[in-house]
Amino acid sequence: MTAWTDADKAAAGAGITIRTLDDIASLEDVRRLYERIWRTGATNPPVTADLLRAMAKAGSYVSGAYDGDELVGACFGFFSAPARDALHSHIAGVAPRMAGRHVGLALKLHQRAWTLDQGAGAITWTYDPLIRRNSWFNLGKLAADVTEYLPDFYGPMDDDINRADPTDRVLVRWSLDAPAVVAACAGTPRAVDVEQLRADGAVVALEVSAAGGPILRPAYGRTVLVGVPVDVEGLREQDPALAATWREALREVLGGLLAGGARVREFDRSGWYVVERKEAQ
Template sequence: MTEVVTNTAPPLRDEAAAAAATAATASGVAVRTLAEVADLAAVTRLFESIWRPEPGNPPVTAELLRAMVSAGNYVAGAFDGTELLGACFGFFGGPAKGGLHSHIAGVATSGHGRGIGFALKLHQRAWALRQDVGEISWTFDPLVRRNAHFNLTKLAARPAHYLPDFYGPMHDGINGAGDTDRLLAVWNLTSAPVRAAAG
């Protein structure tokens, strides 16, 4: 069930923004929302380098991201200087923008081990709270231990549903040609565990 937070208290928004800024500084990146075509094209190239899909089947396209941003959805990148090391894309779900679904997030190999994924998620949380959205959901592969640890322990998201072969065959460098079982995680942005995890 989606929790709608209306008129999120400014202190909580400020707390979330401060936590996001601290995480970005700790990882040595600047995280910002993206809207320009050149930046969105860089996001698509980053995702392609991470997932290594079959030719003609990118995880997202710059055109899709441009349309999503224009409709008020979330696309952000983590930069070390001018180098894009991580990105995250999410879109609103029903009813009436009650929740944000974080569709895809990834960090370049050269950025691993720096906490960039954590910085991106805290930026997304702060952004969502500014939109009066109190919940973000996403799916992840529950068989990848580091993903489970990151999502359920580091971020304090909660498992909601097991989704067998959710995407069908994906044929990329990460998923291969096997089943794409996923766990739907729900992140209650105002809960005590999430606030504690955000630091």
């Protein structure tokens, strides 16, 4: 099955059409959509139409997902060094009303097929490692690999999603022809049995307490489990101090493990990063 077959199937399943964009009217629609998703207001958009226009003209990727004639999702990225080795996907967003329609998956599969057509073999992007659903989407449904923990990567962001929280991110690399990625794009996510890992001796370094806060534990051994809260975005609205505590805890535990040479092997949709050290410690 080709990458375009997977992409077309995903778009059909979501009931949308996806196309690349380069005209200024469509790019203005992208700007307005991003403003609504991130609730930034017109004076502080995540990206401007003129920048998107320049990127499209220079051969970068800009796409839109349409439900009928309505733009409901968009994604853009640019090539990274060495020249055209990989595409860096900077922003992808979907209108809230499309939740559950798998528009985000369809956009990523379209981006994968387009990138392969350009002769590049990978796509990179960043995401907030505290957001459980995004972690499962990126590491499970897409089978991307975490390569780096980036503390406060973007600095302060003035929008209603980040809410002045430090912008810690992880960088992921999506190796487009890797067997796990090919399987994921065909509908078989990269999954893991956390309970079996525990039975086999995996240790918990960070978990959610009964009150919803982080519990840090000493982590020894080869396989380490790092938990994240169910809904950190809700916490940012309801209990900003607790959300900030989670940010610090994950930076210390997951960031520390990755800085020490460990790698994220999988993410379980119940909220666990599975981290593997090079050697037992």
